[in-house]
Amino acid sequence: MSTMTTKVRTYKRYNILLLVFITVVINYMDRSNISVAASAITSELGLTKVQMGLIFSAFAWSYSSLQIPGGIVVDYVKPRILYPFMMILWSIVTLVQGFVGSLGALIGCRIAIGAFEAPSYPCNNKIVTSWFPEKERASAIAVYTSGQFIGLAFLTPVLILIQDALGWRGLFIVSGILGIVWALIWYLFYRDPNKHGKVSKQELEYIEKGGGLTTHITVKMEEQEFNWKDLRLAFTYRKLWGVYLGQFCLGSLFIFFLTWFPTYLVEYRGLDFIKSGFLASVPFLAAFVGVLLSGFTSDFLVRKGYSNELARKAPIIIGMFLSLAIIGANYTDNTVLIIFFLSLAFFGNGLASITWVFVSLLAPKKMIGLVGGVFNFIGGLAAALTPILIGWLAKDGDFKPALFYIGALALIGFCSYLFLVGKVKRIELVE
Template identity: 70%
Template sequence: MPNNVHIAPVDKGAAVQKTTRKRFNVLLLVFITVVINYMDRTNISVAASALSDELSLTSVQMGLVFSAFGWTYSILQIPGGIAVDVVKTRILYPFILIAWSLATLIQGVISSFSALIGCRMAIGVFEAPSYPCNNKIITSWFPESERASAIAVYTSGQFIGLAFLMPVLAVIQNYFGWRGLFIISGIIGIAWAVVWYIFYRDPKDHPKISQQELDLLTVEAPLTTSAPKVKKITFDAAHFKLAFGHKKLWGIYIGQFCLGGTLMFFLTWFPTYLVEYRGLDFIKSGFLASVPFLAAFFGVLVSGFASDFLVRKGVSKEVSRKAPIIIGLMLTMSIVGANYTDDTFWIITFLSLAFFGNGLSSIAWVFVSLISPKKLVGLVGGCFNFIGGLSAVIVPIVIGWLVKDGDFKPALIFIASLALIGCCSYLFLVGKVEQIQTEK
């Protein structure tokens, strides 16, 4: 009768083996922040019809309103990227979140075209560092083998969030008016900023991260586990020359502009297209508008997880990382099919296929981590988003001008043409996927 069942070592071993997965909690924080970010960018598109009627705005003026966000957002991408490299994320993100949410809220109390433009510009100012910040967080918290999946998850926030929010925002406006829509959106963002500050930490500062998880991040993502951020990099002309001087970087910059063109159509003119140019009921259009966003959401997830799966199977980065983007851009060109039907089902089908393609291509941020010099992730991310952000300046204005005579067909041809240019950019400019090395 061996009574020596003294198996305490098993408990001890289990304790030693226990590891954490705090990086997925961080990913959830980023995901929800992206949903709020895009809610505050796009509630203007839901409010557009009622707002333009009350303020007597033309389609060209609405194009300027849609574009105003992009004026400051794109110009401040590079300073925003530098801020991400210098300012502690836990401080920077809640600050910009509160600031852009206040600007969103103020839109609900203004009554002039110029004030509306000013508010949209203010939102662009404070959202400018958000995506470089997201990329820095994911680069810090996820090993390279999981990074495309993580980027896919948080990027999907802009699609799945809006898929469910479009009907909700339409209902909110129906009950509280377009002013109430902006005020409620702003309050949500301010509340979330408090949540972010309470729960976010960098890996090395997180009180509950296990050594095993920290070791995993340290091996593949040394950016956050190293010493003082302020001394990490001193910016000079050589760094900017590097950021704007590489052909492969220009490949991803141009590609991001073209991706942004499709996205900006859906974030700005899409509800107006359904209501005013296709004659759909406002509430019904809110529900139909959610379908392409759901398609884009699935496109993002398919691309991210499939890309990481191929990487783990040893497939080259040229195939595993580029293929989803190129296939997605080719699918985006199908948007022109909506020009050749008046059937609502087929209109939504073509638009959904195009936005699925845009989602499939939206892991492009992974190229910032893969190609940019290790210490310039923030700067290159800022340049990348600066060029991409120019689509938010140019595309809404171009569409407003193209549709001023009441025909939306040229606008959809324009979006398809951008997708073709983006496809060629990744095929012929990006080249071999490898990190750019620097002397320092």
């Protein structure tokens, strides 16, 4: 068998990508189940929209603030150890949410989940950077990122049915158990490229020649010492600020769908709770199509010899522009048109969601985890601020100002990638 693995080209990177995809689905299930439970929690505990906004936002307080430390941890701790450790902890807290009964306890649980999930996306990006050559990387990022959309598209109705059968407390308990089981599966099956017993020499060479950092990751974790100068450098470059600001704007639309969207449909648009679950899945499916179209088209253009400025930036710029369509929902009471405008906006959000590829392409080689942490930190600020702002803007039951706010940020994100990012080229540090 060992002879065969050295002579036959394997494709184990796709198995790894499947693991990451399912992990993202689990990750976002535990982020979004609170939005499904929101109406029931509000009713049972007597919470206001502003208080519910605080609960939605609490996850991002810790998630965002720990992105930079999380990115540093990712540069040192092997994903096989780090990921299941994180998953077990956040899944236990998810389960505990089913037993609490106060505003403070719910906020505390959401803060804890955010803390334990903080290194997850820098870890995803690190894994893809090590397992995939550059010409396949946008597609790989699109596939695992699509997990947050396709997972929520199909899981939202399922989560609503679970809550209908077991109550909101049962919803959290079931979610937590699923996460713990998946953490054990991850530990059993994940390996780094140069530690994977079934990956062929040909596949490793293909990844390395294409820019995959298989060897670098092992060296980094075992030999490289953290330098505080690296943290300053991560905030120095204009092109990095372009993607940081763009990620904040991108995240603001996404967090609306992750938190307030079911409430918007049920309380503001007056839809039935069960029906709203199926209608809510339509924008997530649109976003799923958008992110896959973006990733595979982007890599196709790279293979055809087009510049990164066109192949990588164009989908994001077009996607940010399409996200402005969310404002159209303010000008109609027709349910079909409302879902159309929201789906078009979320399709644009999906189209723009390959932004992680810019961390792989722009960040200095020794700082991929750190830059990914800063990138996700600033993106996470959207998740910290936007739910509270929407709760305040919609405190009287009118969501129109909130949708205008989201549309304005989409325009800012469009301008950020158009004018700030500049030439797509890795930053080389002068030692």
